[in-house]
Amino acid sequence: MNPAEKPTVAVIGLGIMGGPMAANLVAAGHDVVGYNRSRPAVDRLVEAGGRAADSAAEAVRGAGVVITMVPDSPDVEALALGEDGIYATAGRGTLHIDCSTIRPDVARRLAAAGAEHGVRVVDAPVSGGEAGAVEGTLSIMVGGEEADVEAARPYLDVVGSTVVHVGPAGAGQTVKAANQLIVAGNIQLVAEALVFLEAHGVDTESASAVLAGGLAGSAVLDRKAPGMRAREFAPGFRIDLHHKDLGIVTAAAREAGVAIPLGAHVAQLVGALRAQGHGGLDHSALLVLVEQLSGRAGTGD
Amino acid sequence: MNPAEKPTVAVIGLGIMGGPMAANLVAAGHDVVGYNRSRPAVDRLVEAGGRAADSAAEAVRGAGVVITMVPDSPDVEALALGEDGIYATAGRGTLHIDCSTIRPDVARRLAAAGAEHGVRVVDAPVSGGEAGAVEGTLSIMVGGEEADVEAARPYLDVVGSTVVHVGPAGAGQTVKAANQLIVAGNIQLVAEALVFLEAHGVDTESASAVLAGGLAGSAVLDRKAPGMRAREFAPGFRIDLHHKDLGIVTAAAREAGVAIPLGAHVAQLVGALRAQGHGGLDHSALLVLVEQLSGRAGTGD
Amino acid sequence: MNPAEKPTVAVIGLGIMGGPMAANLVAAGHDVVGYNRSRPAVDRLVEAGGRAADSAAEAVRGAGVVITMVPDSPDVEALALGEDGIYATAGRGTLHIDCSTIRPDVARRLAAAGAEHGVRVVDAPVSGGEAGAVEGTLSIMVGGEEADVEAARPYLDVVGSTVVHVGPAGAGQTVKAANQLIVAGNIQLVAEALVFLEAHGVDTESASAVLAGGLAGSAVLDRKAPGMRAREFAPGFRIDLHHKDLGIVTAAAREAGVAIPLGAHVAQLVGALRAQGHGGLDHSALLVLVEQLSGRAGTGD
Amino acid sequence: MNPAEKPTVAVIGLGIMGGPMAANLVAAGHDVVGYNRSRPAVDRLVEAGGRAADSAAEAVRGAGVVITMVPDSPDVEALALGEDGIYATAGRGTLHIDCSTIRPDVARRLAAAGAEHGVRVVDAPVSGGEAGAVEGTLSIMVGGEEADVEAARPYLDVVGSTVVHVGPAGAGQTVKAANQLIVAGNIQLVAEALVFLEAHGVDTESASAVLAGGLAGSAVLDRKAPGMRAREFAPGFRIDLHHKDLGIVTAAAREAGVAIPLGAHVAQLVGALRAQGHGGLDHSALLVLVEQLSGRAGTGD
CATH class of the missing domain: 3.40.50.720 (NAD(P)-binding Rossmann-like Domain)
Incomplete structure (x- = not known):
């Protein structure tokens, strides 16, 4: 050649x-x-x-x-x-x-x-x-x-x-920023749903199966929910890096005058998890924060 | 028989x-x-x-x-x-x-x-x-x-x-509530991402394709994003009904003492869309609200 | 008589x-x-x-x-x-x-x-x-x-x-609901400001004095900030009761189709504090939650 | 001399x-x-x-x-x-x-x-x-x-x-940042309360009087609520400048690892008002946004 x-x-x-x-x-x-x-x-x-x-x-x-x-x-x-x-x-x-x-x-x-x-x-x-x-x-x-x-x-x-x-x-980075916005938000939503289901005594494995089949289905539900249910948060993609990326997202949204209310909200939660010393965990550890905010720390099975 | x-x-x-x-x-x-x-x-x-x-x-x-x-x-x-x-x-x-x-x-x-x-x-x-x-x-x-x-x-x-x-x-209804929490939040996240991308001049069709292939992929992105990009909001599932369902979610979370910060947040946004008279549109019309909050009403292609 | x-x-x-x-x-x-x-x-x-x-x-x-x-x-x-x-x-x-x-x-x-x-x-x-x-x-x-x-x-x-x-x-109760919305939100804002100042090494007593003299001044700053700075959270008005009241506020806002984004947000935070077992503390204990979310639990003077 | x-x-x-x-x-x-x-x-x-x-x-x-x-x-x-x-x-x-x-x-x-x-x-x-x-x-x-x-x-x-x-x-600027956080949040809370009261048919002048006498009292309620009730939004302090200041607050909080959930939330709302072309109005115009989100644009007396 x-x-x-x-x-x-x-x-x-x-x-x-x-x-x-x-x-x-x-x-x-x-x-x-x-x-x-x-x-x-x-x-x-x-x-x-x-x-x-x-x-x-x-x-x-x-x-x-x-x-x-x-x-x-x-x-x-x-x-x-x-x-x-x-x-x-x-x-x-x-x-x-x-x-x-x-x-x-x-x-x-x-x-x-x-x-x-x-x-x-x-x-x-x-x-x-x-x-x-x-x-x-x-x-x-x-x-x-x-x-x-x-x-x-x-x-x-x-x-x-x-x-x-x-x-x-720059367009590649812009799309990647949008990707990180969706991913962080979606992890947080799945975390809220899982803790909500656990608190109501619902089996989250069968619940995840049926959620995955409908409009709630997502790559996060497929790939991240099993680890979240098992409380296994070895990275994967570290909270530290997602925190960095959400800084990019919020700055780029601000620069463009675009409202990202949920994006800015989850950026605070990711920042909180990092401030608590969990920056080295996988981003699916947002579940830890939801548990903490629900007075259920360490209640997972 | x-x-x-x-x-x-x-x-x-x-x-x-x-x-x-x-x-x-x-x-x-x-x-x-x-x-x-x-x-x-x-x-x-x-x-x-x-x-x-x-x-x-x-x-x-x-x-x-x-x-x-x-x-x-x-x-x-x-x-x-x-x-x-x-x-x-x-x-x-x-x-x-x-x-x-x-x-x-x-x-x-x-x-x-x-x-x-x-x-x-x-x-x-x-x-x-x-x-x-x-x-x-x-x-x-x-x-x-x-x-x-x-x-x-x-x-x-x-x-x-x-x-x-x-x-x-009741467990079926509890899981359905979790479903509606995830779906509303995910629609809002995709709406934020699409407006963010449009504001930065990125082609959202090719962006959606690549987002769908990674961890940001979801049923919402597959089934709802095309209509959102085209600003077609015929229901589908009406904002009025999703508003009702989010009332169920927030009440059930409150009853169980579970924090659903993003869920409660998106419930406000769905409520706002309804208060504005858009209760008859498909829930993917959350994009309309994001555009409005970004000073970009009616800017879609 | x-x-x-x-x-x-x-x-x-x-x-x-x-x-x-x-x-x-x-x-x-x-x-x-x-x-x-x-x-x-x-x-x-x-x-x-x-x-x-x-x-x-x-x-x-x-x-x-x-x-x-x-x-x-x-x-x-x-x-x-x-x-x-x-x-x-x-x-x-x-x-x-x-x-x-x-x-x-x-x-x-x-x-x-x-x-x-x-x-x-x-x-x-x-x-x-x-x-x-x-x-x-x-x-x-x-x-x-x-x-x-x-x-x-x-x-x-x-x-x-x-x-x-x-x-x-009913109007008296409606105004009381508005009162509880403002008070909870304002406590949370003062909590965020105090933790923010402490994290930056600023003396919060002198800062509170100057904040109180301007547009940031409030009854919460006057009456609650001293206890918050000292981490004294004996009630006062219990988180349990404020949680109940915010349930009234969010329901009444929902009924009237009024958006209360910050109100709904702080309702989640008050609910989280209660879920963590702090329902018996004064509502100014929202500071505890801000510290926790900032990885600074127990750092107050 | x-x-x-x-x-x-x-x-x-x-x-x-x-x-x-x-x-x-x-x-x-x-x-x-x-x-x-x-x-x-x-x-x-x-x-x-x-x-x-x-x-x-x-x-x-x-x-x-x-x-x-x-x-x-x-x-x-x-x-x-x-x-x-x-x-x-x-x-x-x-x-x-x-x-x-x-x-x-x-x-x-x-x-x-x-x-x-x-x-x-x-x-x-x-x-x-x-x-x-x-x-x-x-x-x-x-x-x-x-x-x-x-x-x-x-x-x-x-x-x-x-x-x-x-x-x-730098400490002066840090305290000013905290000031701007509290002020923006407090304006938003008062805006939510006023629209909530109007939607319930309560006279907001007498309501403001009684709110001002209790723990909800604040400089914002005293100085800004009258203009908000009258929909007079001549600056005053412009949304454009408050938007700039909230950029300082959120960046400084991020740098210090401090969670400011309400602060970040109101920053989005101020940014939205600016994106809508209202950057030249007084910051009390956050009420305009609350009205819009409540489907009550232009309903004030």
Whole structure:
């Protein structure tokens, strides 16, 4: 195969999500070079058949595609815009696919900054959790120029099963923000329903089965309710990260003058759970807060 | 066929839901006699092969199974408990299946009153809307004695595809209340997300597609978002009825000491939409309120 | 003194509020006969110069004015409407002043029932707490016929310093409901502000002083904030009772189609505090909930 | 008088608040030089006996005290930190009193930046509205070093009647944020109560009188309810500014991990009113939103 057609892919950020995504790219036949702040994650990539880099800049040099998967806006900004950053280091025509969940305005700023260096930038945040990353079944919401998104699609199709171009630069992040609004709210609603049912002595397993069959049915009910019923809150997706994301949602809604009464409400509840020291639990732990507010702490079966 | 094995089924309340349910029972080979306050609905049942009754009492006499499908708690109470009501009229051993959505405590009172007359009562509220009623694919949450629920199951299996026994008398209504809490909240969340996306200039059709593929996916997103995007709010399930149901939810949560912060919040929003004169619209019209609160009334495409 | 001018006053319900109110009527020269379910409260009235009755009916017989001060709607209904109740027992022309906080619709029903027996009824709920009852400085919101309210005024002026006729039967209770909405909300706002200030290391005593001087100033800030800062939550007005009152508010708002988003929200918080077992604390204990939601339980000075 | 004891006072920002504050300083015998972006405000100061400056820098040169009263954080930052800004222009030992309402973290940054230039900075946001500014009866919440606050006090005592040192740099802004939280919430509660009372046919003037006498009493009820009853919403304090301030509150609460459920809720409502185009109305126009949510738009007397 012609190397010009199959460029090296640099993956920066090899955590719970980025690690399996990189491994899937290796498995799909790509030449993958990875960098992560802590070394064990890099070692795992090497075991999976990838190559190691000792710095982000080293990973970027010679790569035609750079994928970043890091926690927050400042992390991406530092990686992309620094003196030794991606845009300063990468050759013209490099494609930067940022899969992190960050602020839409930062995504737009990155696209503009990339353009000045001849780097094509798409924002491509993902949904689907660790399982989706491992199985390559992520939902990916992509923002950017049509041609750049098409250039990114072969790589995104490896790591996700639903890849949708939703608009210009930043649009992917905007849709991801909407996603996080719905997910947090829906978890809270299911938590309220479960505690309500338990308090009334209803068996929540059979209740969940019938709820799932009607208009109340949802991915949250399918995937999260079993853990909630069992009070198993190992992440999964941490409250800390959902708290960060709801900060993005509320700021973006405020900026656009959009009322999100339930969104703002659940943001308070997620913030409360985090303030109580539960930031490391899965976001389905909103149930803990509902129990607490119902004087039923620790009453689950 | 032995009449003892295949008793006559009385259906009282032949509206948007009860009408198609009765027709499905006829189609399944049951002898169905129907009553409805307004005559045209009865005529439609006769056209479908059922028989007409001029009063609820007439329908009940000689029936082995009585199905009620009426709007609210007082309607069922009047039908069941009146001097000329179901429990006074029906023979001992009659099975009363109440498919209305009413207060759990009223359902429990009906079960007790029925027992005094030798009538076996199950509460069996449904979810799935007009389409589910027509197609016989309703989700049905059933409360009552095990033996009575089993006796009801052959009839419920005709009108629904998911029939779950969730607990003793009233439990069906409790689960239906939880259903209505989740549905209202989820519609509101999707409404907030759609207006948020529109305000940011994102194409909501492609955004909905990608949202549906991840943890934000839900029956509301699948079935309601298209109408919401098109601003088509013909019911479906009317705001008036969802307002009534949220009254049941908030009262039952209060009685049990359960905190339902998002539930109580969305109950206010549904109440506001109704107070504004939109009680006849589909519940997905919560989007109208979000637009109004965002200064974007009538901005949809 | 002419008995026609100075009738006997029966006071039923001699608790934290009713006890001092009865004592103030004695001190003002009235012939007061009191009844209370538990005897010690009656004994205290006798020590203050009043007379004891062994039943409500005994207290009512011969009284020209009957004042009731009991916890909830059913209590007043039982007292007034029972076979041996006030309206059956009292002579025609008797004036019933109900100072309890009950549902406006029950107050209207009592007025109608009284009228059938020739008993004139006014609803006269009070605000001002135990201190106001002891000092005779209650605020009293009075509903009823003009002439009846004027007849009640001399007695109300003894126990309160602000006595206002706000409308027909039930109007007093409606205004009291509005009062309880504002008070609960305002306590919650002050609680949020105090925890916010403490978390930022600001001295809340000096902050309260400057807040009190501007548009944030309120009776809650003046009377409740000191106890909140000191975490002293002895009632005062119990969460249990405020919870009951917010049930009245939300039901009356729902009935009238009025949106009370903050009212419904704080009703959830008061309900949560009660569900946690804090129903016996003063309503200013909403601060405890804010601390809990901020991960700062027990951090106050 | 020794000029060393009575330094020139520069006032930058001569709007609704800053204008009367400057005039009061002139009236108290101070040498006041003022600057404002639009000239008429400067002319009014000259008429009142002050002196005009053509730029902020010109006003600052030779002044011993600089008072700023501008809309938002970026305005103060531009004034203070620019190349030609206050800290670059002013002599060492100059006292900068910022009366604007800005973010506490910006106030802290300004204090640090001032210190580098030998400028002493106190944050001194005010409460009390236009009337308080005209009458010199503002409540002023002051943050900064003890000695600097004492140096500022003679000037603050001229423009305010309640001047309280609440803590170090930024503490004044933190208390102002708490003030704005309470005020917005309290206006909303009074709005809900008034619409609730109107919907029940209660006379709101007499109701307000009795509410004001009890625990529901507040400055909002005293000063704002009359205008709300009359639907007079000329500012006063504009929704636009309160929206900005609630952005400060919610961000500062989030930063500190403090739950402000009612605060976040009312922030949504204020944002909605603004999105509807009512940003120029007085903040008491929250009543308009409650009416709208109750289907009672324009029903006031």
